[in-house]
Amino acid sequence: MKHVSEKDINEEIKWAQINTDILQSLQNPRKAYWVAVAVCVAMLACAVVAEVYQYQTGLGVADLNRPHMWGLYIATFIFWIGMSHSGTLLSAILHIVHADWRKPIYRFAEAMTTFSLMTAGFFPMIHLGRMWNLYWVIPYVTDRGIWPNFRSPLVWDAFAITTYLTSSAVFLFIGMIPDLAICRDNSTGWRKKLYTVLSLGWQGTDRQWRNFRKTYMLMACFLIPLAVSVHSIVSSDFAMSIMPGWHVTSFPPYFVAGALYSGCASIITLFIILRYFFRWEEYMTMAIHEKICKLTFAIAMVWTYLNLVEFGATWYGHDPVAKEVLISKFVGPFAPFFWAMLFFGSVLPFALAFEKSRRNLPWMFVVSLLLNVGMWLERWMIVGPTLSHAYGPESWNFLWPSIVQWAIVFGSFGWFGLLFLIFVKVVPAVSMYEVKEMVFHRRREANPELAARFHRRITDAQSVTAKPGIEGA
Amino acid sequence: MSNKKYRILGLFSDFEEAFLAINDIKLNRVPGVSVDDVRLMSPIEHPEIEEILGERPAHVPKFTLAGACFGITFGFLFLASAQANFLVQPQGGKPVVPLPSNIVLTYEMLILFGVIFTVVSFLFLSGLIGGKKERLYSEKVGVDQIGVILELDDHTYEPTKALFKQHKVLEIREEVIK
Structure with missing residues (x-):
């Protein structure tokens, strides 16, 4: 059955109803919410225990040693950086091209960006071992007159991720100000105080809206190249080295496509969760879900193509060591994970290509999770095989990551989940004013007579000869 | 009266x-x-x-431009002056101020300061900070x-x-x- 007439949003919905429906999500949580919080805290606790253990005994317990210097920590770091991409990037692109179907979904997607970056940021620190020396990467001159090496892509990372985190968080916050004012006007107690501070006295005056519109557009213009540059720079951590399998020209676009892919898959996951738990069928409509699924499928195909390019470039590049690494991915000890990556990343997305499949939300929920499993495996397949099969024969071994690494990776999902759970109860996860704008525009599009009548009335008023001033009542 | x-x-x-x-x-x-x-x-x-x-x-874009220009200038000068003073690190015949890597970092600074100037100007120009609110x-x-x-x-x-x-x-x- 075709659903061509399905709308992105019901344009007849009243603005007051939008406020009521969205603000409801901030009310006292139900039992399921606390269960989810407990699960996330338990997951996070696993990571904390593992990290404390690693502190006390050294990085050896993580099995991080030559040649496995990076392990799951850096693979997961890339995963979380990638996850951060779709939120802000898609929000910015869709804003610039006036694709208004982004409006009900961009808020939580941008929050996902910020929280993913906050999660990603932990991994280089954890991986350092001596976390208290993290400030060495900050570009300032030490008492020994030593600066960080600005030629190193790792320092570029620090610059790029700091810029991206700052810009994304600010972009998220600026976009929330009008909604925080609505929250302020509808809350009491500690929430009232919090929203009063956060809304900065927003009143929705024409001056505020005018500056807001310009600011939001300018920031969107900045964020698009920034997001692309961040993941290109992360790819430089690998591509700038001469390690076999990493020194590949196509790495930057490959990383960006992978980042968009995992981000889009996460948007589908969160979309379905929020739609189900907050009963937001009116806002997170099937038509919007369809669009995200199609977009994800398209990006999946780009990612698949770039994989083939990478394999082809390595194979025909005739670098014997790089070729060995590639072969070891196909038939070596990493083969099960490599094939799983290809299955989840390139075959499973075809579930997004069929309407019947797309409209089955429980199935789509599972698919979106598996897509992200594929994308996590992709990052591990970038880091692991090369380190296990580099130039020196002494490095040729397969090392299964230790329980400490797994626990910290596992806990990072708990940390992300916890941040997101707090977010949806403190801030409206759907933008109220943007949904109102969407409804307003859609109503005018659906009833051109409305806009025509408005213009006619204005014109009629102007054509009447200026009357003498209206006397007091 | x-x-x-x-x-x-x-x-x-x-x-x-x-x-x-x-x-x-x-x-x-x-x-x-x-x-x-x-x-x-x-x-x-x-x-x-x-x-x-x-x-x-709405004067926000002027501040954005100023921020971006400041980011480029400050970013490059900051890096170049740091590199020029950092003679402890052996350069091995490579340039003291390497352009390729500095372009990457300067680009990030351009965006960072562009964003910061934009946001700060928005907060002031729309009266959210230091402005008079409607009573x-x-x-x-x-x-x-x-x-x-x-x-x-x-x-x-x-x-x-x-x-x-x-x-x-x-x-x-x-x-x-x-």
């Missing part, structure tokens, strides 16, 4: 009625009140607001009503209220300024 000053907020059910009221002000239906004095409060920004209120300035405010503006604010004197006070009523104003709030 009293010379009181008033501030009034008229709340309208939709943009159409509010804009028609403003349009009447524009057409000088209330002598002594100019469209330039009108301030609007709304739950969203109307796409055609400039047709009614006229072009009003007449209604929570209904955050829901679905449109507010029109004017500051009036004795001569224009009653005619403006009459104009608002003519355009089906839902509620008028007012205060005496002096």
Whole structure:
């Protein structure tokens, strides 16, 4: 059955109803919410225990040693950086091209960006071992007159991720100000105080809206190249080295496509969760879900193509060591994970290509999770095989990551989940004013007579000869 | 003769009625009140607001440009001066100030300072920081009503209220300024 007439949003919905429906999500949580919080805290606790253990005994317990210097920590770091991409990037692109179907979904997607970056940021620190020396990467001159090496892509990372985190968080916050004012006007107690501070006295005056519109557009213009540059720079951590399998020209676009892919898959996951738990069928409509699924499928195909390019470039590049690494991915000890990556990343997305499949939300929920499993495996397949099969024969071994690494990776999902759970109860996860704008525009599009009548009335008023001033009542 | 000053907020059910009221002000239906004095409060920004209120300035982009220029200049000079002073690190025949890596970092600084300047200018120019807030405010503006604010004197006070009523104003709030 075709659903061509399905709308992105019901344009007849009243603005007051939008406020009521969205603000409801901030009310006292139900039992399921606390269960989810407990699960996330338990997951996070696993990571904390593992990290404390690693502190006390050294990085050896993580099995991080030559040649496995990076392990799951850096693979997961890339995963979380990638996850951060779709939120802000898609929000910015869709804003610039006036694709208004982004409006009900961009808020939580941008929050996902910020929280993913906050999660990603932990991994280089954890991986350092001596976390208290993290400030060495900050570009300032030490008492020994030593600066960080600005030629190193790792320092570029620090610059790029700091810029991206700052810009994304600010972009998220600026976009929330009008909604925080609505929250302020509808809350009491500690929430009232919090929203009063956060809304900065927003009143929705024409001056505020005018500056807001310009600011939001300018920031969107900045964020698009920034997001692309961040993941290109992360790819430089690998591509700038001469390690076999990493020194590949196509790495930057490959990383960006992978980042968009995992981000889009996460948007589908969160979309379905929020739609189900907050009963937001009116806002997170099937038509919007369809669009995200199609977009994800398209990006999946780009990612698949770039994989083939990478394999082809390595194979025909005739670098014997790089070729060995590639072969070891196909038939070596990493083969099960490599094939799983290809299955989840390139075959499973075809579930997004069929309407019947797309409209089955429980199935789509599972698919979106598996897509992200594929994308996590992709990052591990970038880091692991090369380190296990580099130039020196002494490095040729397969090392299964230790329980400490797994626990910290596992806990990072708990940390992300916890941040997101707090977010949806403190801030409206759907933008109220943007949904109102969407409804307003859609109503005018659906009833051109409305806009025509408005213009006619204005014109009629102007054509009447200026009357003498209206006397007091 | 009293010379009181008033501030009034008229709340309208939709943009159409509010804009028609403003349009009447524009057409000088209330002598002594100019469209330039009108301030609007709304739950969203109307796409055609400039047709009614006229072009009003928004200077944020100038600060964005200033921020981006500052980011480029500061970013590059900061890196170059750090590199030029960092002679402990052996350069091995490579340039002391390497352009390729500095371009990457300068690019990030361009964006960072562009964003920071944009946001700070937005906060000041829209009156969110250090600005005077409207004392007449209604929570209904955050829901679905449109507010029109004017500051009036004795001569224009009653005619403006009459104009608002003519355009089906839902509620008028007012205060005496002096």
